Amino acid sequence: xxxxxTRRFVRATxxxxxxxxxxxxxxxxxxxxxxxxxxxxxxxxxxRGMITSLVDELLAEEAIYEGATVDAPRGRKPKMLYVRTHxxxxxxxxxxxxxxxxxxxxxxxxxxxxxxxxxxxDPVALVAELAERVERLLQVHQGxxxxxxxxxxxxxxxxxxxxxxxxxxxxGWRDVSLRDSLAAATGLTVQIENAPIACALAQMWLGxxxxxxxxxxxxxxxxxxxxxxxxxxxxVVRGAAQSAGEFGHIPLSIEGxxxxxxxxxxxxxxxxxxxxxxxxxGHTLSATxxxxxxxxxxxxxxxxxxxxxxxxxxxxxxxQETARYLGIGIASIINAxxxxxxxxxxxxxxxxxxxxxxxxGAINARALTAAGAATPIIPDPASDHPRLRGAAALVAAPTxxxxxxx
Amino acid sequence: xxxxxTRRFVRATxxxxxxxxxxxxxxxxxxxxxxxxxxxxxxxxxxRGMITSLVDELLAEEAIYEGATVDAPRGRKPKMLYVRTHxxxxxxxxxxxxxxxxxxxxxxxxxxxxxxxxxxxDPVALVAELAERVERLLQVHQGxxxxxxxxxxxxxxxxxxxxxxxxxxxxGWRDVSLRDSLAAATGLTVQIENAPIACALAQMWLGxxxxxxxxxxxxxxxxxxxxxxxxxxxxVVRGAAQSAGEFGHIPLSIEGxxxxxxxxxxxxxxxxxxxxxxxxxGHTLSATxxxxxxxxxxxxxxxxxxxxxxxxxxxxxxxQETARYLGIGIASIINAxxxxxxxxxxxxxxxxxxxxxxxxGAINARALTAAGAATPIIPDPASDHPRLRGAAALVAAPTxxxxxxx
DNA sequence: GTGATTTTGTTCTCTTTGCAAACAAAATCA
DNA sequence: TGATTTTGTTTGCAAAGAGAACAAAATCAC
Numbered sequence: 001x002x003x004x005x006t007r008r009f010v011r012a013t014x015x016x017x018x019x020x021x022x023x024x025x026x027x028x029x030x031x032x033x034x035x036x037x038x039x040x041x042x043x044x045x046x047x048r049g050m051i052t053s054l055v056d057e058l059l060a061e062e063a064i065y066e067g068a069t070v071d072a073p074r075g076r077k078p079k080m081l082y083v084r085t086h087x088x089x090x091x092x093x094x095x096x097x098x099x100x101x102x103x104x105x106x107x108x109x110x111x112x113x114x115x116x117x118x119x120x121x122d123p124v125a126l127v128a129e130l131a132e133r134v135e136r137l138l139q140v141h142q143g144x145x146x147x148x149x150x151x152x153x154x155x156x157x158x159x160x161x162x163x164x165x166x167x168x169x170x171x172g173w174r175d176v177s178l179r180d181s182l183a184a185a186t187g188l189t190v191q192i193e194n195a196p197i198a199c200a201l202a203q204m205w206l207g208x209x210x211x212x213x214x215x216x217x218x219x220x221x222x223x224x225x226x227x228x229x230x231x232x233x234x235x236v237v238r239g240a241a242q243s244a245g246e247f248g249h250i251p252l253s254i255e256g257x258x259x260x261x262x263x264x265x266x267x268x269x270x271x272x273x274x275x276x277x278x279x280x281x282g283h284t285l286s287a288t289x290x291x292x293x294x295x296x297x298x299x300x301x302x303x304x305x306x307x308x309x310x311x312x313x314x315x316x317x318x319x320q321e322t323a324r325y326l327g328i329g330i331a332s333i334i335n336a337x338x339x340x341x342x343x344x345x346x347x348x349x350x351x352x353x354x355x356x357x358x359x360x361g362a363i364n365a366r367a368l369t370a371a372g373a374a375t376p377i378i379p380d381p382a383s384d385h386p387r388l389r390g391a392a393a394l395v396a397a398p399t400x401x402x403x404x405x406x
Numbered sequence: 407x408x409x410x411x412t413r414r415f416v417r418a419t420x421x422x423x424x425x426x427x428x429x430x431x432x433x434x435x436x437x438x439x440x441x442x443x444x445x446x447x448x449x450x451x452x453x454r455g456m457i458t459s460l461v462d463e464l465l466a467e468e469a470i471y472e473g474a475t476v477d478a479p480r481g482r483k484p485k486m487l488y489v490r491t492h493x494x495x496x497x498x499x500x501x502x503x504x505x506x507x508x509x510x511x512x513x514x515x516x517x518x519x520x521x522x523x524x525x526x527x528d529p530v531a532l533v534a535e536l537a538e539r540v541e542r543l544l545q546v547h548q549g550x551x552x553x554x555x556x557x558x559x560x561x562x563x564x565x566x567x568x569x570x571x572x573x574x575x576x577x578g579w580r581d582v583s584l585r586d587s588l589a590a591a592t593g594l595t596v597q598i599e600n601a602p603i604a605c606a607l608a609q610m611w612l613g614x615x616x617x618x619x620x621x622x623x624x625x626x627x628x629x630x631x632x633x634x635x636x637x638x639x640x641x642v643v644r645g646a647a648q649s650a651g652e653f654g655h656i657p658l659s660i661e662g663x664x665x666x667x668x669x670x671x672x673x674x675x676x677x678x679x680x681x682x683x684x685x686x687x688g689h690t691l692s693a694t695x696x697x698x699x700x701x702x703x704x705x706x707x708x709x710x711x712x713x714x715x716x717x718x719x720x721x722x723x724x725x726q727e728t729a730r731y732l733g734i735g736i737a738s739i740i741n742a743x744x745x746x747x748x749x750x751x752x753x754x755x756x757x758x759x760x761x762x763x764x765x766x767g768a769i770n771a772r773a774l775t776a777a778g779a780a781t782p783i784i785p786d787p788a789s790d791h792p793r794l795r796g797a798a799a800l801v802a803a804p805t806x807x808x809x810x811x812x
Numbered sequence: 813g814t815g816a817t818t819t820t821g822t823t824c825t826c827t828t829t830g831c832a833a834a835c836a837a838a839a840t841c842a
Numbered sequence: 843t844g845a846t847t848t849t850g851t852t853t854g855c856a857a858a859g860a861g862a863a864c865a866a867a868a869t870c871a872c
Contacts, residue, residue: 001803002640003610003621003640003641004433004807014858015859017418018418020418020811021830046830046831048850050831053830073847074840075846075849076839076850077839235409237622238744240777241775242744243741244742251734253661255659336636339645366669368652368667369647397409401407402407406429419831421857423858427859444819447820454821455861456861459859478818478868479818479869482869485820
């Protein structure tokens, strides 16, 4: 039951039903392919004539294509429909603290090539480097298809409407107009997004299809920071000032350790990679000291996880404590939003079998309802490159999204 | 950008554009009345002919009515349109721990009469009593209009689809089929909802109209429990298992006081009326002891607030501490969801001028962004009967809601 | 006071589009 | 070989939006 916004409504026109049904067909084919016209007619409870007309339109636009006929027990054999993904290309870019990753992928999120380079923190130089690499990638893989746009994932807050990076502490950016610069330099449309929302979009649009993908879920990223991409009613929550999802700064103990944000006892101060590393090294987290200490010691979160899995007690203890606190944080998300499921991304997801019991234990202790405590928690390992998949989803998703109405 | 749910989509028909535009007109008139047909045509960027046809339909259904012509500087004077509210009646029922309130109101939320009686905790007896009172109310005010339904607000979790009360600890209810019982007993349609969501709906549908009512906000109720009604994209968030909004059980300090829910350091254990009273009386909160202590002392939260406003130091200190903790909780909501504004309801809202500085201080200390820290926090005093208004909104809202599509 | 002008609201025609039925195609089965 | 079944296309009809024309009701200019 949605309220109509009387300042920003979209009124219906004569072609509105067509747009809606066209988009429904596109999504049905996308999730259930292969699918025949008769299948669509049955699922949509609509005449086959109507389907023919709408499918013709989608075929003409090359949004879908017609495959071979397929065996059927009786009657005329159906011609199956598929969404066209393999020759529609996307460039995904994931800018991170030390490395920047590029991926050329198709509309289904299947990678063609990937490359990486050392992150350049100067925005102008970074855009120049990216533009050069994008151009080269597209040159080399010219035959693979047409590039429909660039998805850009940055570690910080972004403004979807203006395309600006509002604040990216890791790179020292504040109010940088990255989207338009890159669009101008490459001549391609660019979509920009922060990491947690991009990961949520990757799950939503490129995750396991056909099955019971929920319309309400949360993607929690545990990295240098702790954030979340929140999806409610099949739509990402961005917030009034584009800063929704900062779950990393809900308190676990207001008298707890100092967080880099200035407050005390934030979830992030207990569970970020920096926090886990500090705990492992036996140091307290601090804004100035920790990064320096880590660079000197040369140790990373990946090492700690590897040592924990190898059986080193100190590493195991550090990870277990992180898991317990993370579980408490996840319990808060469950109590606050009651999502159908929760994804956990970040380096720590690689140690899922080790940390799951501690996470589940904490959730059981704090979840208010039995249904909440049973919320599926699903690891999304960093090896699947969720950020890059999210970048691809940024470009592909608008093609499949529901038309904005009323 | 919403994803279409391929299991629960609604396909468009020939009459879909009409339904959409009809509903847009209804909402424009509701929020901006008085409004002429020509005004509607301009706002909707549509021909006046179309408006005539749609308005005729709404007039025939008596959803709106035509008022007197009105002065205009030049040209033919417009006939103004208004939504019909005054003779469409609603019964709002607010079941609380000690008292149950009934209100007969019109579709605009304007009360006709109100009454109260001692809450009967046995569901069967309660339904019988309610049915009798509803019948009498409608008998007495027969001439005032037709009753379109009952809105029922209960202190606990409800399932919107089945109409059952899942859990209401204050009344000792668990899985009670209250909606259908009351519907059967009165012959009226009944909508059931928990208190925080009902309050949010009251703000959404009966709050200050015309002005800039946001589509993203949170209504925090501070009462025996602490909960929230969350509205995202103009839609209430119910969660996968109908338990979204339990913000009362996010931790402030996991080593903090025992909460009645079994966990430790919940926001509710610091800020509920019981917590404030315990603090005032110098006792620690406990599941068994506190209620008994309060009944013995005979003091209520209203008394403590009155004493604080009268200048009693101990009461002031108790309230201030509650306010500070509440501010921390609100900061978490701001960081997590970044709503455009937050309403605070419950008895403590009566002391707003006293508690606002402490709340704002806590928010400033913990909000991650300047925009978040500046989120408007609006008190909704209990004297306005937000729960009963919410009950009325439950019945009125479906008439005005956007059609479900795609 | 009379016609020009302006604004509102209705009516009418045209075209698009959904809808349902008829039709054509392509297969299996008796 | 014809009946049956299933798929996909075509066609005729009715509903509804778009826009123009028209009617109504006011003010304003002379």
